[in-house]
Amino acid sequence: MGDQAIAGNGRILLKHGAGGRAMRDLIRQIFLSDADAPLSDMIGPGAMDDGAALRLGDQWLVITTDSYVIQPPFFPGGDIGRLAIAGTVNDLAMMGATEPLALTCAVVIEEGFARRDLERIQESMRAACRQAGVAVVTGDTKVMGRGELDGIIINTAGVAFTREVITDRGLKPGDRIVVTGTIGDHGLAVMACRHDLGLDTPLCSDVAPLNSMVRVVLEGADGAVSAMKDPTRGGLASALHEMAEKSGVGIELDQAAIPLRQETLAVSELLGIDPLLAANEGKAVLGVRAEAAAEVVAALRGHPLGMQAAVIGTCVAERPGVIVLDTGFGRRILNEPEGEPLPRIC
Amino acid sequence: MGDQAIAGNGRILLKHGAGGRAMRDLIRQIFLSDADAPLSDMIGPGAMDDGAALRLGDQWLVITTDSYVIQPPFFPGGDIGRLAIAGTVNDLAMMGATEPLALTCAVVIEEGFARRDLERIQESMRAACRQAGVAVVTGDTKVMGRGELDGIIINTAGVAFTREVITDRGLKPGDRIVVTGTIGDHGLAVMACRHDLGLDTPLCSDVAPLNSMVRVVLEGADGAVSAMKDPTRGGLASALHEMAEKSGVGIELDQAAIPLRQETLAVSELLGIDPLLAANEGKAVLGVRAEAAAEVVAALRGHPLGMQAAVIGTCVAERPGVIVLDTGFGRRILNEPEGEPLPRIC
Numbered sequence: 001m002g003d004q005a006i007a008g009n010g011r012i013l014l015k016h017g018a019g020g021r022a023m024r025d026l027i028r029q030i031f032l033s034d035a036d037a038p039l040s041d042m043i044g045p046g047a048m049d050d051g052a053a054l055r056l057g058d059q060w061l062v063i064t065t066d067s068y069v070i071q072p073p074f075f076p077g078g079d080i081g082r083l084a085i086a087g088t089v090n091d092l093a094m095m096g097a098t099e100p101l102a103l104t105c106a107v108v109i110e111e112g113f114a115r116r117d118l119e120r121i122q123e124s125m126r127a128a129c130r131q132a133g134v135a136v137v138t139g140d141t142k143v144m145g146r147g148e149l150d151g152i153i154i155n156t157a158g159v160a161f162t163r164e165v166i167t168d169r170g171l172k173p174g175d176r177i178v179v180t181g182t183i184g185d186h187g188l189a190v191m192a193c194r195h196d197l198g199l200d201t202p203l204c205s206d207v208a209p210l211n212s213m214v215r216v217v218l219e220g221a222d223g224a225v226s227a228m229k230d231p232t233r234g235g236l237a238s239a240l241h242e243m244a245e246k247s248g249v250g251i252e253l254d255q256a257a258i259p260l261r262q263e264t265l266a267v268s269e270l271l272g273i274d275p276l277l278a279a280n281e282g283k284a285v286l287g288v289r290a291e292a293a294a295e296v297v298a299a300l301r302g303h304p305l306g307m308q309a310a311v312i313g314t315c316v317a318e319r320p321g322v323i324v325l326d327t328g329f330g331r332r333i334l335n336e337p338e339g340e341p342l343p344r345i346c
Numbered sequence: 347m348g349d350q351a352i353a354g355n356g357r358i359l360l361k362h363g364a365g366g367r368a369m370r371d372l373i374r375q376i377f378l379s380d381a382d383a384p385l386s387d388m389i390g391p392g393a394m395d396d397g398a399a400l401r402l403g404d405q406w407l408v409i410t411t412d413s414y415v416i417q418p419p420f421f422p423g424g425d426i427g428r429l430a431i432a433g434t435v436n437d438l439a440m441m442g443a444t445e446p447l448a449l450t451c452a453v454v455i456e457e458g459f460a461r462r463d464l465e466r467i468q469e470s471m472r473a474a475c476r477q478a479g480v481a482v483v484t485g486d487t488k489v490m491g492r493g494e495l496d497g498i499i500i501n502t503a504g505v506a507f508t509r510e511v512i513t514d515r516g517l518k519p520g521d522r523i524v525v526t527g528t529i530g531d532h533g534l535a536v537m538a539c540r541h542d543l544g545l546d547t548p549l550c551s552d553v554a555p556l557n558s559m560v561r562v563v564l565e566g567a568d569g570a571v572s573a574m575k576d577p578t579r580g581g582l583a584s585a586l587h588e589m590a591e592k593s594g595v596g597i598e599l600d601q602a603a604i605p606l607r608q609e610t611l612a613v614s615e616l617l618g619i620d621p622l623l624a625a626n627e628g629k630a631v632l633g634v635r636a637e638a639a640a641e642v643v644a645a646l647r648g649h650p651l652g653m654q655a656a657v658i659g660t661c662v663a664e665r666p667g668v669i670v671l672d673t674g675f676g677r678r679i680l681n682e683p684e685g686e687p688l689p690r691i692c
Binding site for chain 1: 356357358359360361362363364369372373376388390397398400407409410411412413415417447448450451452453454455456457458459460461462464465468481483484485486487488489490491493494495496499501503505689690
């Protein structure tokens with residue numbers, strides 16, 4: 001995005017929706033203000049987590065929302081419908097709320113969109129709901145004129161109760177950083193699809209609802225998980241930066257330990273995109289107390305969606321907010337992306 | 347829309363998002379199925395009300411969502427931000443949940459959208475939130491490329507607890523139909539704005555959060571309100587048809603009793619659009635037990651947003667689902683619109 005990203009001129013740029021620093025700055029400047037100061041008993045907008053949590057008696061009601069604008073709407077490994085269910089279920093799960101109570105679904109469709117495609121998307125949403133153990137309980141449908149919207153946008157919001165909230169800011173020096181599987185698959189699969197690379201083995205998105213996997217971990221390891229986030233737009237690099245900055249810790253990563261599929265690596269080299277910056281839609285990053293790290297990884301590996309879970313780094317007190325990557329040939333600072341390199345990746 | 351509305355050919359048409367029968371049919375056919383059968387203790391998707399209600403102990407958690415695509419985003423009397431707050435607060439209020447707990451807000455913006463306009467919209471959302479006594483607790487921002495989206499879309503979802511749920515299907519023969527004020531103002535104000543009619547007195551949208559007004563009525567008249575709905579897309583005609591059909595009653599309307607602003611009537615005649623079919627964003631239709639109708643109207647008139655409330659009709663056992671309009675010159679059947687005559691009216 002280069003110059004465009006620097007310019008601005010009072011206009012919204014693609015990077016403002018790209019999940020990185022530019023987006024967070026925009027949200028801070030426009031969408032949050034003193035008027036939105038968190039209520040007491042609320043983990044709210046100021047926290048800029050994956051959702052908000054409201055204290056209700058001895059429980060928290062967690063609420064989250066996302067609009068999905070992915071292009072193309074059908075891609076290897078999934079479609080916008082599966083993404084819209086998994087993405088919102090995962091935002092709830094990342095806050096510790098692994099039993100979603102209900103989802104809403106609002107669809108905006110371009111006039112002329114094929115009815116058959118809408119049916120396929122809806123079937124896919126149903127299947128993802130079954131996998132996550134949740135239902136869409138209410139919805140909305142709008143149609144925009146031909147040329148006023150490129151295809152389809154789906155918004156889902158979700159609510160869930162949880163006794164304990166996990167945030168993305170709980171990392172402490174000494175904590176281990178765990179990822180639940182291979183990195184960059186969604187972003188690079190969608191890019192490969194867009195560029196029609198004609199791969200022998202098509203790279204598939206990892207899009208999946210993670211709540212059942214997270215539940216296993218949280219139930220098995222009481223208090224061991226200090227922070228959680230799903231590395232969607234902006235990828236692992238963006239998620240780790242946000243977690244490190246909010247927690248006030250540095251993170252040292254061991255590049256060799258980061259799980260990466262050969263196909264993903266191949267596409268990333270073809271396209272010149274760092275898989276650490278590419279979106280994931282079926283992975284989580286966890287901060288875990290050092291003494292529980294092996295147990296958490298074992299629990300994850302026992303779940304079909306976590307079989308390649310691994311410890312990839314350690315939190316340190318030095319240089320808060322900085323991510324240092326040990327490449328095996330030396331150490332370098334992993335910069336935070338201004339935003340996801342791809343627009344409309346989710 | 348004429349022929350286009352008849353054709354179809356497996357493509358989504360504007361009427362499918364227009365709030366009338368075509369939209370309800372699409373939702374029934376694609377978005378609802380046996381798989382979505384309402385859970386016990388839930389007023390859910392099958393009900394196709396303004397939202398869903400989930401039984402939680404001795405309360406109901408009401409959930410609703412809407413995406414707002416109005417064009418233009420700024421119009422006399424409001425803007426898309428005010429609409430996005432009021433619309434969702436009103437959907438909660440129509441189910442009896444007049445104390446919204448929290449809203450979510452997801453914005454999709456076209457690249458190049460003016461930052462200043464985004465700020466104005468955000469200020470307007472804040473003001474509407476203050477009026478409704480609610481806060482946006484979490485959100486999402488996406489940006490689509492120039493030409494991929496015409497301007498801006500805002501989705502809000504809302505949650506609220508209530509002890510009693512009011513539906514849009516509780517009308518009984520003998521119940522009076524009450525509207526809380528003048529009809530058609532939003533739809534015709536937006537149309538006048540789009541057509542740049544150059545009126546001496548610009549017609550203003552009625553967009554407003556109605557929860558405080560509804561609260562007054564529900565608190566004052568225990569059990570008197572049998573059904574409620576806000577006549578948005580498709581206008582009063584569509585709302586009454588839906589209520590009558592679901593309740594299994596007929597409705598006899600007294601046209602002379604329907605509150606109508608002179609300016610609205612003038613615009614409706616200029617544009618050839620029936621105000622009964624035009625959207626409202628600050629009005630409610632109530633079914634009220636006959637003996638309480640005067641009291642409810644008095645309570646409404648005591649609220650700044652209900653000063654022109656009136657009884658406009660009566661429910662009858664005959665001809666369920668049919669709305670008969672007494673014009674003063676005779677009686678005619680008020681047909682249900684296929685959809686709102688205007689796309690992107692909300």
